[in-house]
């Protein structure tokens with residue numbers, strides 16, 4: 001089975017609420033794909049449709065080319081974490097996993113492997129009802145891994161994690177993707193996905209706003225903005241503007257240069273012997289990129305709203 005998720009023009013309404021409005025994207029193997037959008041954007045509904053828990057009104061959602069419902073032994077094809085609270089509070093973590101494993105013909109040996117993988121060795125015999133949300137997330141991931149599936153679908157796995165837990169989860173997801181799995185991870189905080197997701201699908205109001213590699217997204221938002229410190233700012237500005245840059249003064253000895261990459265700025269200043277003490281390329285954070293994208297989506301919606309009100 002090829003490890004992919006393909007969502008194609010999925011539409012879904014709940015009464016008068018349009019939850020999914022032509023949702024389409026593909027999740028490729030070997031990388032973490034972030035699935036990001038504000039509350040109510042349709043992330044959970046999309047995941048539920050992929051997993052056959054909600055029926056789409058139209059469109060298709062396929063795992064390895066097949067609808068979830070047609071998969072025999074689904075745990076071997078796809079692992080999911082949807083609601084970390086969904087467990088029997090009086091059962092120990094290990095018993096919870098044993099119960100799931102037996103239902104799919106998997107061994108107790110496999111249960112002990114995923115307990116170790118998810119870092120639950122110390123607490124596996126404790127009742128899951130007393131677990132913190134972070135521990136429940138780990139237990140949910142352990143359950144998702146039971147069948148060693150090539151596809152993972154995780155709804156808000158960073159929820160409730162402390163900073164150490166977030167770092168652990170990022171590294172763990174990276175490892176799982178590095179093993180060739182397709183890993184789809186939802187979050188309403190783009191920053192959680194920094195250094196983890198290679199690709200992001202940004203959604204709003206039930207449809208895709210952007211579907212792009214993280215590197216491209218950051219490059220687009222960062223532009224070619226460079227901060228320059230020089231004791232000869234006017235001379236620097238003259239040289240750089242002559243080469244096509246736009247230059248703005250920040251303070252007495254600091255300039256912001258746009259339109260030229262940092263290396264070119266350094267070369268030009270060197271060629272014309274303009275002194276400088278710092279040249280720093282601006283690198284946007286994923287959060288900035290996300291804010292930019294969703295801001296334009298909000299503006300777009302505001303405009304269309306006005307148009308339809310006319």
Ligand SMILES: Nc1ncnc2c1ncn2[C@@H]1O[C@H](COP(=O)(O)OP(=O)(O)OP(=O)(O)O)[C@@H](O)[C@H]1O
Nearest residue numbers: 014017018019038039040041042043044045046188
């Ligand atoms: N079972 C349901 N009944 C009625 N409306 C629903 C149901 N499930 C989702 N919705 C609505 O569909 C829309 C999309 O919700 P969904 O939970 O998929 O968004 P989300 O992006 O996962 O949001 P969050 O980050 O808050 O989990 C929302 O307007 C939500 O209120």
